[in-house]
Amino acid sequence: MAQVIVVTSGKGGVGKTTSSAAFATGLAQAGKKTVVIDFDVGLRNLDLIMGVERRVVFDIVNVITGEAKLNQALIRDKRVDTLSILPASQTRDKDALTKEGVANIIEELSKDFDYILCDSPAGIEKGALLALYFADQAIVVTNPEVSSVRDSDRILGVLQSKSKRAEEKRDPVKEHLIVTRYAPNRVEKGEMLKLEDIREILAIPLLGVIPESESVLKASNTGNPVILDDGSTAGQAYKDAVARFLGEDRPHRFIDPEKRGFLSRLFGGRAA
Amino acid sequence: MPAPAASPRLEPFRLRGANFNLLVLRLLDPRIEVIVPAIADQFRRAPGFLRFAPLVIGLDDLQAAPQDIDFAGLAAELRRIEITPIGTVGGTPELRAAAQGAGLPPLRAAGGKDEEVPMAPPPAATAPAGPPPAPPLPPGTARPTMVIDHPVRAGQRIWAQGADLIINSTVNPGAEVIADGNLHVYGNLRGRAIAGGADNTEARVFALNFDPELVSIAGYYAVREGLTDAPIGKTVQVRLIGENMRFDRLG
Ligand SMILES: Nc1ncnc2c1ncn2[C@@H]1O[C@H](COP(=O)(O)OP(=O)(O)OP(=O)(O)O)[C@@H](O)[C@H]1O
Ligand SMILES: [Mg+2]
Numbered sequence: 191m192a193q194v195i196v197v198t199s200g201k202g203g204v205g206k207t208t209s210s211a212a213f214a215t216g217l218a219q220a221g222k223k224t225v226v227i228d229f230d231v232g233l234r235n236l237d238l239i240m241g242v243e244r245r246v247v248f249d250i251v252n253v254i255t256g257e258a259k260l261n262q263a264l265i266r267d268k269r270v271d272t273l274s275i276l277p278a279s280q281t282r283d284k285d286a287l288t289k290e291g292v293a294n295i296i297e298e299l300s301k302d303f304d305y306i307l308c309d310s311p312a313g314i315e316k317g318a319l320l321a322l323y324f325a326d327q328a329i330v331v332t333n334p335e336v337s338s339v340r341d342s343d344r345i346l347g348v349l350q351s352k353s354k355r356a357e358e359k360r361d362p363v364k365e366h367l368i369v370t371r372y373a374p375n376r377v378e379k380g381e382m383l384k385l386e387d388i389r390e391i392l393a394i395p396l397l398g399v400i401p402e403s404e405s406v407l408k409a410s411n412t413g414n415p416v417i418l419d420d421g422s423t424a425g426q427a428y429k430d431a432v433a434r435f436l437g438e439d440r441p442h443r444f445i446d447p448e449k450r451g452f453l454s455r456l457f458g459g460r461a462a
Numbered sequence: 463m464p465a466p467a468a469s470p471r472l473e474p475f476r477l478r479g480a481n482f483n484l485l486v487l488r489l490l491d492p493r494i495e496v497i498v499p500a501i502a503d504q505f506r507r508a509p510g511f512l513r514f515a516p517l518v519i520g521l522d523d524l525q526a527a528p529q530d531i532d533f534a535g536l537a538a539e540l541r542r543i544e545i546t547p548i549g550t551v552g553g554t555p556e557l558r559a560a561a562q563g564a565g566l567p568p569l570r571a572a573g574g575k576d577e578e579v580p581m582a583p584p585p586a587a588t589a590p591a592g593p594p595p596a597p598p599l600p601p602g603t604a605r606p607t608m609v610i611d612h613p614v615r616a617g618q619r620i621w622a623q624g625a626d627l628i629i630n631s632t633v634n635p636g637a638e639v640i641a642d643g644n645l646h647v648y649g650n651l652r653g654r655a656i657a658g659g660a661d662n663t664e665a666r667v668f669a670l671n672f673d674p675e676l677v678s679i680a681g682y683y684a685v686r687e688g689l690t691d692a693p694i695g696k697t698v699q700v701r702l703i704g705e706n707m708r709f710d711r712l713g
Contacts, residue, residue, distance in 0.1 A: 314617075340616050343634050347615035390650075391634055393613050 192300040195307050196325040196363075198349075200341025202312030204333045205370035208406055209428070210309035211239045212417040213329065216432030218273035219417075222304040225264065225274040227295075229321035230311040231287055234278035240267065241413020242275055251279035254291030260298050269418065274303075284317040296324050314341075314348055323354050327364040329397065333371050334382035339391055342367075346392065366397040368431060373402040374447040385445055398431025400424050401444040484569075486551060488520035492531045498539040515681055516546045518569055519561070521553025528556045533564035605643045614639055614653065621659075635675060641665070654678075663702050668712070672698035682707060 197210040207230070214226035227250065228236035237243040242265045248258035253276075260276075267273035276295075279286065299306050310321035322328065328349050332342040349363045350356055356363070369388055376382045389396055405422035409415060417432070419425040423444050430440045491497055517540075524531070540547050549569040550561045558568040608622035610629045616636030620627065627641035630648050637653035639645060644666050645657040651669035658665025658680035665679055673694055676685050679702050684692075692698065692709040699710045 340636055343616040343636065347618040347637075350612070350615075351618075391632075391652075393632065 192296075192303045192306050193326045194296060194300075194324045195305060195327045195329060196310055196322040197307060197329045197331060198310040198318060198322055198345050199312065199331040199338070200314060200318075200345040201333075201338045204331050204338050205368075205400070205406075206312075206331050207236050207239055207309050208410065208416065209329065209331050209368055209370060209400070210236060210307055211415040212425070212428035213432060213435075214273060214275075214305075214307045215240075215267075215270055215415040216417050216428060217305050217307075217435075218267070218270040220432065220436060221272060222436075223272045223302065224305045224307065225276060225299055225303045226307040226309060227276040228278035228309050229287070229317055230309065231278045231282055231284050231317060232280070233311065234280055236309050237265075237275060237277045238413060239410045240275050240415060242267070242277070243413070246277045249277045249279040250295065251282045251286040253295060254286065254288060260295060269414075284311070284315075287317065287320055289320065289323065292320055292324065314344060318345070319348070319352055322349055322363075323352070325349070325353055325363050326355070327366065329366045329368055330392070330394065331368050331370055332388060332392065334369060334373075334377060334385070334388060336383065339383060339388055342392060346394065365394040366435070367392055367394050368398050368400060369396070370400040371402045372399045372445065374445060378447050396442070397434055398427055399442055399445050400427045400431070484516060484518050484548075486518045486520040487545075487547075488523050490523050492524055492526035494532055494536050494539055497536065498543065501540070501545070502543045516548045519547055519550045519566060521550050521557045521561070524553060524557060526557075528554075528560035531557070531560065533561045533566055537564055537566060607643075608641075610639075613649075616653075627657075633674075644668070656683075657700075658702075665701075667700040668698070669700075670697050672696055672700075672709075677707070679707065 197206050197213065199206050210226055214224050218224040226236065226240070228234050230236070231251065234249070237246055245265050248263035250263065252258040253260050253263050263276055265275045265277065267275065296306060308321045308325065311317040322345075330342050330345060332338050346365060349365065353363050355361065367389070369385060372385070373382060377384055385399060401423045403416075403422055403424035405419050406416050406424050409419055409422070409425075416422055416425045417428040427444055430443065433440055487501070489497060519536075537547050547566055549567045550558055551569050553561075562568060606625040608620075608625050608627050610620055610627070611631060613631045614620055614629060614633045614637040616634055619638040619640070620629075621640040622642060624642050626643035626646070627639060628646045628648070629639055632649035633639050633647055633651050633653040633655065635652045638656070639647070639653065640656040640659050642659040643657070643662060645655055645668070647655065647669040650671040651674050653674065654676040655667050655669070655674045656678040657667045661680050663680040667677055667679065672692070674686065674689075676683060677689070677700055678684075679700065682702060682705065684707055689709075693711045697712045699712050701708055
């Protein structure tokens, strides 16, 4: 039976899609059969970040309306062969997704995959509710700022009350925290929330801290999930997070301000 | 005609001005059959806090003619859902007059420059407004208790109806916990804390780490901005002494 994982946040633009792409790729690299679904109907961009936008023929809405078969819409990744992508529709709105339609897709995918990742749209409205409804686990993505933490707190409450597991009174959705765009130097200056403060409020296990890094933008522009960039601190942090998710014990990195060494002072270097 | 009776020994009353904090219910629709169910729905979700709360009806947003609004009916319906309208604010003179005819006199917002000011504003005597205190529960009355063992998160509201409420975890900013009886938070209290919801002025709030957005007992309330003298971040008990909220450190 596949595990369904929702990547969610409440607030928009915090790094859900970036994290979904990195996580899906990382799990697939670890040999897990993984599919990542873009639930952001109307604003799809997972396919861009995964670099498959030119191979999209059918999307999740076509599958739900019966215009295409699921395996016609699934796109096999060319870099990691255990990875597939189910794109969202660009032209339809969120109402095109129905609970029954998504249930059928998830059931069918469950037969072939170990992990089904759901990249949620922002908000706590219909699209986000649908993305989290079938989840067994949730990766909550938060930025070190008050409004993002508040929205993540809200979404955790929603997971407790509106997920299928909650409705059926089964074991609750397993929650994981990813703090992204963490800039230790700015935290030290008091411009961003401290990691401890975020953890104290949200009170769920920390899967990883992804540093603010220019390589993320570069990665999304070239359609290569940042986890494939070994030289990137963000990529390394995502690798650690995936390893932790799979049960490995790894210390957290990139959470303290970097001591500027002789070389970086000399060249004015920045974190890659 | 007999002359008026001579003054009694003690003056029978004194007239004083005072400022009150009141909720204003701004009407956006003139139809009672639309307004009342919507309010009832809203208030059902936050019952204790607002029950019997005195409320001013705001007329500024109404686009209706006075004859189109049944103020007497509105007042009666509001009282039926345990809301006490005491007057109006804003609106056209015609609307105000129509409301006054139904027993809802126009009020003057403090600091506002409405016409027809009957007396000069008195020196600020800020008393938090609240419903009239109800008699305390008879001693020894056992009250059921609701216990919550997980964090109460932003957007969540927990209401212990007719019961005490024990939160064995944190109440986060943006969360709301309501007890008709006493409220205990054995964690960080960072959200809205409402005790004595059903006019129980004897109710208390206890918090291990007191840092709320709002605290209310039996309709008397203080928002965070007004809590400058309270022991924030400490273990605290809150109770009503008369009409004042008192914050004591515990332990
Ligand atoms: N660790 C990081 N360092 C620098 N920039 C980042 C990082 N993570 C994400 N970003 C940038 O933040 C922006 C938003 O990222 P992303 O699209 O993943 O967010 P999202 O939560 O999916 O947004 P939406 O709510 O719109 O779906 C992008 O421009 C991305 O490049
Ligand atoms: Mg996204």
